[in-house]
Amino acid sequence: MQRRMIAPCFMDDTLECLRRHNVEVEPLLASVGLPPVISEPISAEQYGALWHAVAQAMDDEFFGEGARPMRAGSFALLCQALLTTETLEHALRRGLRFLRAVLDDPHGELTVGDGLAEIRLSDSGPLRSAFAYRTFWIIVHGVNCWLVGRRLPIRWVDFKCSIPPTGSDYRLFFGAPVRFDQPESRLVFDAEFLKLPVIRDACALREFLRKAPANILVRYRHDEGLSAAIRGRLHATAPASWPSFERLAAGMRMQAPTLRRRLQSEGQSYRSIKDEMRRALAMEALLNGSRSVADLAADIGFSEPSAFHRAFHKWTGKSPALFRREASSEVDACDNASAN
Template structure:
């Protein structure tokens, strides 16, 4: 079985966090069998072992990044607290309340509007690291995916802080547009998923906790599993030339029913994968470019602009034009803000660089 790997830049973020909190790094790395300098990907299991070692050393499962320590055992208690919930929305709201009690800050609030579920982070601290916010999303979204037994595709992720040196890995990790230097930190997905039933029980939880957190780091990543292989093939050609499902299956040397069944086991269909990719391409172009909507609709594989309009409204609750106007208005408001000490040009350069999607899987 292929080992699931963690990129070196993810480790760099982790080690930089430990340095900020004056934790001796080399003894921890040696304790879990890792070298003092990490320049190659490590397995998810090795990272999970490091996470447990850090949590035990600091008595904090949030690596010192919260207003209060997330004491050892809090993650397990969170999972136990969610087993009795009925739907994803019930679990998400309860989980966010639990984390607020444990961490104080940052804490999340679920807002449902325009067909979207937005987990918006509130924080009394002026700014935390990208690592802190990503850790919060990993815990919340990873547990949610496990509870309903499928990956929940993300629309986009906003970070209030500036981008770390390896912002590309953030985009690849979430499989969606990622923007830094935003007014709020938020993670957005389709509100339809909130009605999914919680399917886990105590027996499943015991196995889940034995493998945590390695399992939530990679099991529900955008770039894991057979669906990632399908995306990789689609990325090799323009959307208008994407193959039929039967042609795709033949190219992957699989029977179409087998491919369909395996995708369903990952919570995906060929249509949902194409929709995710088209949506991401459309949002990227609307956020960072000036192409007409008619040209854009053809670029991403729609035969008529009207079909693109209908699809985009279904994805976001907005027309392409209004989505572009609102995005431009947010950027203008940030540029005019007195807190924007970097100036408008630096702000636009940062957003232009970091909302671009990395298509290399």
């Protein structure tokens, strides 16, 4: 089985956070068998061991990034509190109340409308780091996915703070458009998932906690599972030549109903995967290239530029031209942050 790894840029965020809170990093790294300088990916298990070491050293499972410390053992209590909920919506609302009681700030509120579920973060204190908001999303979304036993695709993620030097990794991690310098921090997904039943019990919780947080860092990333294998196949082919679902299933030596059922268990469909990939290709081209929107639309498999405009606005809430301008501003901000 392929070992699941944590990128160095994620570690950079973590270590920068610890130094900001005057934590001696080198002894903690040594205590879990990690070198003082990390330039290569480490295993999720190694990062999990570091997370536990930090939580014990700081008595804070939120790395000092909340208004109050999330005392060691709070994560386990959160999960236990959610086992008696019936649906994802029930669990999410209870979990957000729990985290508000523990952290005070930042705290989240669920709003539902127009087919979307949005977790909006509020904070009465100063603006926090991207690492703080990302950690909040990892805890909330990772536990949610575990409770219902499937990955929940994210539509987009907004950060109120400015883009960090590792901003490109944020897009990779969430597998969705990520925007910085927004009016509020929020994570958005399809509201239909709120009806999913909670399927875990106390026995499953013991196993989950034994492997946490390594399991939520990698298991529910967008680049894990069967959908990742499909993305790999599509990446090797021009979008205009992507196979039909039946041809894809045959190429993967599966019956079409079996493939459809397994994708559904991951919270995906072939259409959603293609949409996610077209969205990512479009964002990459708008961020790094100068091709016209008409040419770009043809490149990613749209027969008409107008169809691409409609799809892109549905994906991001913006026109391609506006996204390109904002993306260019993000790159400039990232370059300035790196230089400083």
